[in-house]
Amino acid sequence: MNSRFTAYTGFLLICLGLIGCHTLQSVPAQRESAMAALDYPFYDADSEIGFNLTYDTDSLHLRLTTRNRFAMLKILRTGLTVHFDTTGQALPQRTAVQYPINLLAQPTRPEEAVGASDIGAPMGIQPLVDQVPPKAVWMQGGTTLAFQKKDRTSETPGLTVDWPFRVTLYSPDDISLAYHLAIPILAISPRGKAGLHTLAMGVESGAFAKPTSTQPVATPQGTRITPEQYQYGPGMGEPFRFWFVVDLSES
Known part of the structure; x- marks a missing residue:
């Protein structure tokens, strides 16, 4: 009886393990x-990327695109x-590229987030791209290397970092990233x-800090709103992340 139970338990664990291995897209x-x-045939519904x-x-090559303002602000x-x-196994930071660099607990600014609600007019995306720090991080085997981007070239829009990879971030129309x-x-x-x-590849953002003040603030349009009105759209305090398995069977 015990041997049958043990065999059944082992079989069940193997099945659960196999199911777990196939949960990634x-x-x-x-x-x-x-x-x-x-062509962007794949889509993460939570982040709308x-x-x-x-x-x-x-x-x-990995390409991402989104018009979701919350996702763009997080990036x-x-x-x-x-x-x-x-x-x-979808384990983070075995090898990773970080750009823009992770800035912990950043507060949102009224001129950025009002575009995600009906309060005032949205701030364009390109000005935010221009404010991205020209730094990137490469992580591999416990080693972390930080470096500056190279000068912008006329052939490539946005910001481009070279070594040992190339990454470009830009807004093609000022409303998407x-x-x-x-x-x-x-x-x-x-x-x-x-x-x-x-x-397996994973894409992960940082997250915004919770509001520390309850005082109304002025927007670029001259209205006054509370931090809750501009700060916390859906999931602003949580990072978005999604993983997928790379299929190179056709290569």
Whole structure:
């Protein structure tokens, strides 16, 4: 009886483990092309971020796009980290790129968040992009390296950081945000593509601090609103995060 119970329990645990391994969305990587770069076939409903994944001979490309103001503010003001876990377990910071850098407990500003409600007119996105600190962080194997971006070039809109990857952040129309990360495959795994068949990737923002004042503040339109009115839209105090498994079977 005990042996049967033990066998049944073991079988159940294996099944639960297999179910857990398949909870992440599988995202097929397409070959990099001008057409593939414009297509965002995947979507995270919680953050309202569309994304795609492509590859070329040397690099893996991740592109994100959103018009959700809360998601854009989190990226621009509290940072964005892209995680790479070659074990497929969705464990953060084995290898990661952070840009914009994570700024802990940032308060929102009235001129930013009023655009997410019916109070006043929204502030454009490009001015916020221009305020992003020109710094990035590369994390791998317990080592963290911080560095400055290179000078902006006329060929690339927005801010571009090079080493050992390239990341671009810009607003194509002042109401949406676009992000493009190109990272060398060998930077993720020394085995090259052979080491990416169990790759999981995660996208994670920071979060805003809770309001510390109850005093009304002035908006650029001259109205006065309470911190709760501009500070806390849905989930402003929590980071957004989503993970997916990279499918390179067609490569």
